[in-house]
Amino acid sequence: MLALLPYSAPIFGWLFPELPRPLYTRASFLDLAVSHAALVGMASLVVITLGIGIGIFVTRPIGRDFAGPVDTLAAIGQTFPPTAVLALAVPAVGYGSAPTIIALIAYGLLPVIGATIAGLTAIPRAPIEAADGIGLSPQGRLLKVELPLAAPIILAGVRTSVILNIGTATIGSTVGALTLGSPIIEGLSGSNPAYVIQGALLVGLFAVATDLWFDELEQVL
Amino acid sequence: MTSESGLSVISPPQAAAPQLRSGAGRSNPLLVLIVGGIAAAAMSLGFVSVAPNRILSGKPVALWSAVDPGVTALLVALIVGLGVSAVLRFGVWRDRFTAIIAAMTLLTTITAAGQAASLVAQASGPIARTSLGPAFWIIAAGSGFALADAMARLTRNMFVQMVVVAIVGGAIALLAASGALSDLSLAREFANRREAYGSELLRHLVLVGGALAGALPIGSLLGYVAFRRPKWRKALFAILNLIQTVPSIAIFGLLIGPLSALSAWLPLLRTLGIGGIGAAPAIIALTLYGLLPVARGVFTGLASTPPSVLDAARGMGFDERQILWRVSIPLALPILVTSLRLVVVQLTGLAVVAALIGAGGLGAFIFQGLGQTATDLILLGALSAIALALAADLLLRSLAAAVTTGASA
Amino acid sequence: MIVLDRLTKRYGNAVSVDQLSLTVPTGTICALVGASGGGKTTTLRLINRLIEADEGRVLIDGTDAASLAPVALRRRIGYVIQSVGLFPHWNVARNIATVPDLLGWKRDRIDRRIDELLDLVGLDPASYRHRRPHELSGGQQQRVGVARALAADPDLLLMDEPFGALDPVTRDGLQAALLDIQARTGKTIVIVTHDIDEAIRLASLVAVLDGGKLIQHGSPHDLLARPANAFVEAFVGGPRRGLRLLQVTRVRERADFSEPIGGTPIDADVTLDIALERMVTTGAHRLPVYDRAADRRGTLVLAAIASPDGRQT
Numbered sequence: 001m002l003a004l005l006p007y008s009a010p011i012f013g014w015l016f017p018e019l020p021r022p023l024y025t026r027a028s029f030l031d032l033a034v035s036h037a038a039l040v041g042m043a044s045l046v047v048i049t050l051g052i053g054i055g056i057f058v059t060r061p062i063g064r065d066f067a068g069p070v071d072t073l074a075a076i077g078q079t080f081p082p083t084a085v086l087a088l089a090v091p092a093v094g095y096g097s098a099p100t101i102i103a104l105i106a107y108g109l110l111p112v113i114g115a116t117i118a119g120l121t122a123i124p125r126a127p128i129e130a131a132d133g134i135g136l137s138p139q140g141r142l143l144k145v146e147l148p149l150a151a152p153i154i155l156a157g158v159r160t161s162v163i164l165n166i167g168t169a170t171i172g173s174t175v176g177a178l179t180l181g182s183p184i185i186e187g188l189s190g191s192n193p194a195y196v197i198q199g200a201l202l203v204g205l206f207a208v209a210t211d212l213w214f215d216e217l218e219q220v221l
Numbered sequence: 222m223t224s225e226s227g228l229s230v231i232s233p234p235q236a237a238a239p240q241l242r243s244g245a246g247r248s249n250p251l252l253v254l255i256v257g258g259i260a261a262a263a264m265s266l267g268f269v270s271v272a273p274n275r276i277l278s279g280k281p282v283a284l285w286s287a288v289d290p291g292v293t294a295l296l297v298a299l300i301v302g303l304g305v306s307a308v309l310r311f312g313v314w315r316d317r318f319t320a321i322i323a324a325m326t327l328l329t330t331i332t333a334a335g336q337a338a339s340l341v342a343q344a345s346g347p348i349a350r351t352s353l354g355p356a357f358w359i360i361a362a363g364s365g366f367a368l369a370d371a372m373a374r375l376t377r378n379m380f381v382q383m384v385v386v387a388i389v390g391g392a393i394a395l396l397a398a399s400g401a402l403s404d405l406s407l408a409r410e411f412a413n414r415r416e417a418y419g420s421e422l423l424r425h426l427v428l429v430g431g432a433l434a435g436a437l438p439i440g441s442l443l444g445y446v447a448f449r450r451p452k453w454r455k456a457l458f459a460i461l462n463l464i465q466t467v468p469s470i471a472i473f474g475l476l477i478g479p480l481s482a483l484s485a486w487l488p489l490l491r492t493l494g495i496g497g498i499g500a501a502p503a504i505i506a507l508t509l510y511g512l513l514p515v516a517r518g519v520f521t522g523l524a525s526t527p528p529s530v531l532d533a534a535r536g537m538g539f540d541e542r543q544i545l546w547r548v549s550i551p552l553a554l555p556i557l558v559t560s561l562r563l564v565v566v567q568l569t570g571l572a573v574v575a576a577l578i579g580a581g582g583l584g585a586f587i588f589q590g591l592g593q594t595a596t597d598l599i600l601l602g603a604l605s606a607i608a609l610a611l612a613a614d615l616l617l618r619s620l621a622a623a624v625t626t627g628a629s630a
Numbered sequence: 631m632i633v634l635d636r637l638t639k640r641y642g643n644a645v646s647v648d649q650l651s652l653t654v655p656t657g658t659i660c661a662l663v664g665a666s667g668g669g670k671t672t673t674l675r676l677i678n679r680l681i682e683a684d685e686g687r688v689l690i691d692g693t694d695a696a697s698l699a700p701v702a703l704r705r706r707i708g709y710v711i712q713s714v715g716l717f718p719h720w721n722v723a724r725n726i727a728t729v730p731d732l733l734g735w736k737r738d739r740i741d742r743r744i745d746e747l748l749d750l751v752g753l754d755p756a757s758y759r760h761r762r763p764h765e766l767s768g769g770q771q772q773r774v775g776v777a778r779a780l781a782a783d784p785d786l787l788l789m790d791e792p793f794g795a796l797d798p799v800t801r802d803g804l805q806a807a808l809l810d811i812q813a814r815t816g817k818t819i820v821i822v823t824h825d826i827d828e829a830i831r832l833a834s835l836v837a838v839l840d841g842g843k844l845i846q847h848g849s850p851h852d853l854l855a856r857p858a859n860a861f862v863e864a865f866v867g868g869p870r871r872g873l874r875l876l877q878v879t880r881v882r883e884r885a886d887f888s889e890p891i892g893g894t895p896i897d898a899d900v901t902l903d904i905a906l907e908r909m910v911t912t913g914a915h916r917l918p919v920y921d922r923a924a925d926r927r928g929t930l931v932l933a934a935i936a937s938p939d940g941r942q943t
Binding site for chain 2: 072
Binding site for chain 3: 527528529530531532533534535536537538539540543548551552
């Protein structure tokens with residue numbers, strides 16, 4: 001799709017004969033896709049490390065005092081509209097990729113933390129007691145027993161977070177980030193439906209492809 | 222936006238939250254962190270930001286230079302009080318004390334910001350703009366969260382939590398109505414757009430309400446079909462999941478083409494206001510989004526009736542309709558209300574994006590503000606959208622709590 | 631009277647119930663016993679048509695069950711299952727009122743009935759009426775389950791391993807309660823169980839099923855004394871069969887009433903296992919017997935417990 005779209009000008013020209021420039025040309029679709037993927041990728045990397053880390057921390061004895069508040073925070077935070085979070089980042093850091101990344105991290109963290117806590121607390125007593133019984137250290141128990149057992153739930157949280165962030169990053173174009181949302185936003189403000197469709201198709205495919213990739217990852221696990 | 226809603230629907234509302242609250246007799250390390258952050262922010266960051274007019278960017282002003290020494294002293298005393306409550310080792314009384322001090326800190330901070338703005342207005346005339354600075358936001362967010370955390374420790378009773386939220390919210394509204402905050406640039410922005418605000422808020426509610434009017438019946442029907450026809454289940458949820466996977470803005474965009482073509486063909490649609498842009502495609506797209514959580518909630522709810530109860534009901538001579546209405550639906554009520562909450566909150570958030578295709582709503586302020594680099598306009602839209610989503614969440618949580626106690630008490 | 635006439639149920643190629651014919655006289659307790667997968671539960675569910683038979687008929691007091699609407703049929707038949715299946719969102723009273731409600735009884739009649747039934751199953755109406763199922767113990771739940779099944783005064787009660795999930799002490803109490811209820815109401819009861827001791831204690835007619843076929847039916851004594859084949863013999867107890875036989879034989883049948891002896895007598899209506907236990911704990915070879923019904927006295931000797939021929943002293 002990414003390879004074919006640059007050559008589709010005649011099709012869009014035929015579909016929308018009244019438009020002088022039927023194909024989005026301000027940046028190449030490849031650049032847009034790479035930039036979009038980079039934003040989501042960087043944010044997701046931070047989100048996964050930090051989110052799983054926080055989830056592990058609050059389920060250990062040392063972090064027990066933080067478990068309740070983190071739970072409350074995740075519950076409140078998930079009700080915030082992602083676009084509002086993105087918009088709030090602008091007064092703080094200005095326009096461009098920075099507010100987008102910050103919003104992606106802030107918003108993407110919650111599902112991962114929530115899923116990590118849920119996964120780790122949902123493990124039945126028996127395997128944990130068995131792990132203690134055969135003399136695993138707390139670290140060994142975490143790495144060899146708890147995390148593998150919680151992995152499917154954590155992965156589901158990561159998946160939710162990444163897919164959510166692909167959508168939020170699209171809106172990131174309104175604050176000046178270069179993403180696959182850029183043709184959509186520009187098309188909407190310039191009444192150019194061809195741009196909108198080109199961007200929407202690409203970003204839709206990107207999200208669905210990522211979702212399918214997670215499907216396969218879940219199969220492997 | 223794949224399965225955030227779906228994931229949570231599967232676990233019943235009460236069982237989902239693990240018992241993680243720390244017991245009585247321990248100090249509160251989180252509150253120590255919060256108070257530390259508040260103190261550091263108050264000392265090093267601007268409490269408000271003052272600009273000569275709307276266009277120029279502001280300069281940060283510290284708390285003690287912005288307000289009366291008395292107000293500064295009160296705020297400092299409250300923050301110290303919060304710090305003391307963090308290291309106390311009592312249980313319930315400590316948390317009640319924390320809750321009260323946190324609520325007072327929150328209200329005092331807001332009052333102080335209002336006072337700072339009034340002082341600036343007196344000194345530099347009505348064109349000068351006083352916007353809220355990072356220190357204000359950190360104190361407000363920190364004390365607000367300290368309040369929420371203390372309440373969560375104190376009670377799981379949703380009604381009590383509702384009352385506290387109503388009292389604090391009412392106090393803030395009272396402050397705003399008294400005019401104490403009206404010199405803040407946020408309030409001025411609101412005053413300039415009072416009429417537009419009312420109509421955009423209404424429009425936002427119409428978008429969400431319209432989408433619910435479509436998604437609830439259709440989604441319920443799909444959920445029921447998934448429940449009765451196991452063969453269709455997988456394909457049905459795969460399709461609904463696909464819709465949720467595609468970013469909202471892309472769905473909005475993809476609907477433009479077909480809908481504008483349709484309205485070009487059928488002039489009747491155009492006279493009804495249904496076209497490529499505006500409220501109609503937004504409501505259609507939001508409806509599509511709402512289908513998955515509604516359908517999944519209905520399916521999960523109906524499928525959660527214990528097999529033994531179904532067997533007993535059949536054996537006693539209930540027909541299928543009686544089983545559905547007298548047994549399965551009443552038993553599924555907590556799950557149904559929880560999925561309703563998730564749908565309403567999700568659609569309230571997504572409706573913000575609808576402003577991009579000319580559907581209006583609170584998102585209009587956000588995107589106008591982003592276009593004009595008008596921070597206060599962005600804040601007005603974003604804070605309103607957040608408040609609306611939180612209010613819907615709290616209201617439906619209370620409903621879920623009422624339904625759950627009704628079902629088990 | 632319940633007549634099962636050549637009932638057959640197939641699932642694909644597997645036959646779950648195979649040409650099963652059985653007659654349960656009115657007012658008796660009939661136990662369907664056998665190993666898991668033997669077709670007991672399927673047979674029970676064929677009677678109230680939770681499963682439809684492929685062949686054969688069920689006649690209830692002469693009426694073909696297939697001629698009634700399934701829903702109407704089930705409202706006339708009490709149904710009790712192992713997992714009880716009380717409606718968790720209704721209190722005890724409303725659970726018991728389920729079928730009377732469906733039948734459109736008047737409110738005050740239903741209220742009276744609820745109290746009657748709670749008394750019958752041994753729960754105090756005043757303190758249990760308004761409780762929710764989750765506030766009851768397993769045994770109490772099943773008592774409510776039995777009350778619910780009896781609510782509309784059905785002539786027939788179907789029970790699918792009703793006491794299987796309970797601890798031995800609770801189960802014993804409920805078995806006694808069921809015997810008492812049956813004695814007072816004269817219901818016809820068909821009960822599925824895999825516990826041969828339960829079948830021996832409760833039923834006057836025991837039907838042994840294996841592979842969907844009826845292998846043998848008769849009184850517990852018949853089955854224990856003359857098992858039809860190795861399966862029945864193994865099922866009714868193998869090496870413990872003799873001991874179980876004592877449980878179904880009364881002292882009256884083995885006592886010699888021609889020569890009474892002195893001492894505290896044992897009732898002629900108790901079973902031989904109790905008499906044997908008394909002999910073992912007191913070290914006696916003979917016990918005085920009192921037959922209340924005929925107002926006569928006699929003697930039971932140890933040899934008579936082993937065989938009727940040992941009766942002479």
